Amino acid sequence: AQRVTQPEKLLSVFKGAPVELKCNYSYSGSPELFWYVQYSRQRLQLLLRHISRESIKGFTADLNKGETSFHLKKPFAQEEDSAMYYCALSDSNAGGTSYGKLTFGQGTILTVHP
Amino acid sequence: NAGVTQTPKFQVLKTGQSMTLQCAQDMNHEYMSWYRQDPGMGLRLIHYSVGAGITDQGEVPNGYNVSRSTTEDFPLRLLSAAPSQTSVYFCASSYGDRPGSEQYFGPGTRLTVT
Numbered sequence: 001a002q003r004v005t006q007p008e009k010l011l012s013v014f015k016g017a018p019v020e021l022k023c024n025y026s027y028s029g030s031p032e033l034f035w036y037v038q039y040s041r042q043r044l045q046l047l048l049r050h051i052s053r054e055s056i057k058g059f060t061a062d063l064n065k066g067e068t069s070f071h072l073k074k075p076f077a078q079e080e081d082s083a084m085y086y087c088a089l090s091d092s093n094a095g096g097t098s099y100g101k102l103t104f105g106q107g108t109i110l111t112v113h114p
Numbered sequence: 115n116a117g118v119t120q121t122p123k124f125q126v127l128k129t130g131q132s133m134t135l136q137c138a139q140d141m142n143h144e145y146m147s148w149y150r151q152d153p154g155m156g157l158r159l160i161h162y163s164v165g166a167g168i169t170d171q172g173e174v175p176n177g178y179n180v181s182r183s184t185t186e187d188f189p190l191r192l193l194s195a196a197p198s199q200t201s202v203y204f205c206a207s208s209y210g211d212r213p214g215s216e217q218y219f220g221p222g223t224r225l226t227v228t
Binding site: 051104 | 158159162172209213216217221
């Protein structure tokens with residue numbers, strides 16, 4: 001069965017410091033991985049997806065198949081980055097309409113102090 | 115576009131009561147799903163649907179029923195509420211049939227069962 005693990009429940013950094021939110025996965029196939037973010041009083045929204053290899057709000061994430069990891073990184077954290085972050089994996093093995101099924105990690109609450 | 119809407123925002127039930135959480139989307143997405151969010155456990159998939167008339171179970175389906183009579187609506191029914199169903203419930207929709215499909219989430223329903 002597929003699984004996503006975020007080992008840190010809480011992560012605190014100071015403004016301007018680098019931040020890395022860890023995500024490890026287990027999946028028997030070619031994974032599709034995402035980072036979703038939930039800011040205070042806002043709905044859960046997509047931050048980035050590995051298939052796009054994009055940088056959003058200064059965040060990047062590289063898929064490392066050897067280490068089965070998809071860590072989220074930002075070189076200089078900002079106070080507005082404080083939020084709950086979820087790593088998620090899409091069940092794409094079966095193809096067709098299965099891409100919508102997501103398995104989420106436990107989430108990491110990031111707090112950026114001024 | 116309203117996106118994904120959910121009603122009610124808050125609900126308190128007594129053990130044994132039944133209720134329906136409403137979810138609607140106006141993006142013509144084929145794929146819709148229900149998740150529950152619990153502290154330390156992330157989001158877990160309850161039920162999902164790949165189109166009108168087609169539903170399937172997710173990771174934690176017990177105690178919940180769904181139906182999909184239209185593309186727009188995907189209600190979640192609690193048959194006999196239990197305290198273990200106290201949670202925040204999120205509805206989501208996506209195209210679901212292509213790699214990297216973004217899930218669009220509703221604002222959530224906070225349910226307390228006493």
